[in-house]
Amino acid sequence: TSHGISQELLVFAPVKGNAKISRLKLKNLTSRKRSISITYFAELVLGVERAQSAPFVITEFDAATGAILARNPYNNEFAERVAFVATSAEIQFWTCDRREFLGRNGTLARPAAMLHTKLSGASGAGLDPCAAMQTSIEIAPDETFEIIFLLGEEDSSENARASVLCYSQKRIVEE
Numbered sequence: 001t002s003h004g005i006s007q008e009l010l011v012f013a014p015v016k017g018n019a020k021i022s023r024l025k026l027k028n029l030t031s032r033k034r035s036i037s038i039t040y041f042a043e044l045v046l047g048v049e050r051a052q053s054a055p056f057v058i059t060e061f062d063a064a065t066g067a068i069l070a071r072n073p074y075n076n077e078f079a080e081r082v083a084f085v086a087t088s089a090e091i092q093f094w095t096c097d098r099r100e101f102l103g104r105n106g107t108l109a110r111p112a113a114m115l116h117t118k119l120s121g122a123s124g125a126g127l128d129p130c131a132a133m134q135t136s137i138e139i140a141p142d143e144t145f146e147i148i149f150l151l152g153e154e155d156s157s158e159n160a161r162a163s164v165l166c167y168s169q170k171r172i173v174e175e
Contacts (some may be wrong), residue, residue, distance in 0.1 A: 004030035005139075019084075019152030019167050026146075028139040037136045039114065040149045041101060042085055044129040046072035057129040059096035061121065062157075065164040066091050067150075068123070068131040069157060081153050084160040085131035088148035088168045095119040098130035 001007070008025040028034050047053025056074040061067075067086035073079050095101055095113075100120060103112020113119060119132060131151075139145050150167050154160040 001029065004028065005034065005036070014167075017152070017163070017167065018154055019150050019163055021167055022149040022151075024147050024149070025144060026137075026139060027144045028141055031141050033141065034139045035136065036139060037134060038089070038147060039132065039134045040085070040087060041108075041111070041113075041130060041132045042151055043098065044070045044083060044085075044096075044131055046070060046078070046081075046083060046129075047075050054128050055126070057127075058125045059123045059127065059129055059131070061094060061096075061123050062161060062164075065161050065168075067161070067164045068094065068096060068133070069160055070096070070129060070131070081155060082157050082160040083153045084150065084164055085133065086150045086164040086168050087133055087135065088146075089135045089137070091133045091135055093119040093134040094121060095132050096123040096127055096129055098128040101130055101132045 006027040006029055010023045013020050044057055045053055046057050053072055057070055057072050059068060059070045062069050067084045070083040100122060101111055101113040106112045119134060137145055148168055152163055154163055
């Protein structure tokens with residue numbers, strides 16, 4: 001619990017799935033409405049070393065699912081694989097540019113994106129690849145909010161979209 005908000009993070013991977021699921025529950029313990037910004041960030045390596053594979057990673061935003069998709073066509077063994085990052089909430093801002101997220105001389109501990117009001121929506125080839133998503137919520141007194149974040153990979157864009165639709169539902173049954 002911090003600043004009147006209790007937080008619970010459950011991270012798991014379904015036995016029969018290709019995704020890591022992070023479920024974040026927030027509860028407002030105060031007597032006033034709270035506005036909260038939630039940011040998810042993942043470096044997209046799609047190879048052995050980030051520095052070697054980064055120039056070849058191609059990212060895109062899939063408007064149909066609200067997911068960030070990424071592939072590395074120069075990775076011999078996994079050229080057809082598609083990585084995905086998604087959330088159950090409506091994304092307000094996003095970027096696939098790690099340099100934008102971290103900022104000049106920025107670090108993972110103090111990314112510049114946490115000081116900006118929005119991310120640019122940059123995607124494509126030639127970026128230092130990442131998947132960063134931001135959303136804002138309001139939580140009434142004693143209200144609980146739950147959000148799901150997904151990180152996974154599939155053998156095609158179609159299967160990545162299907163996994164996003166399957167796992168990004170607001171209610172995930174724990175088995």
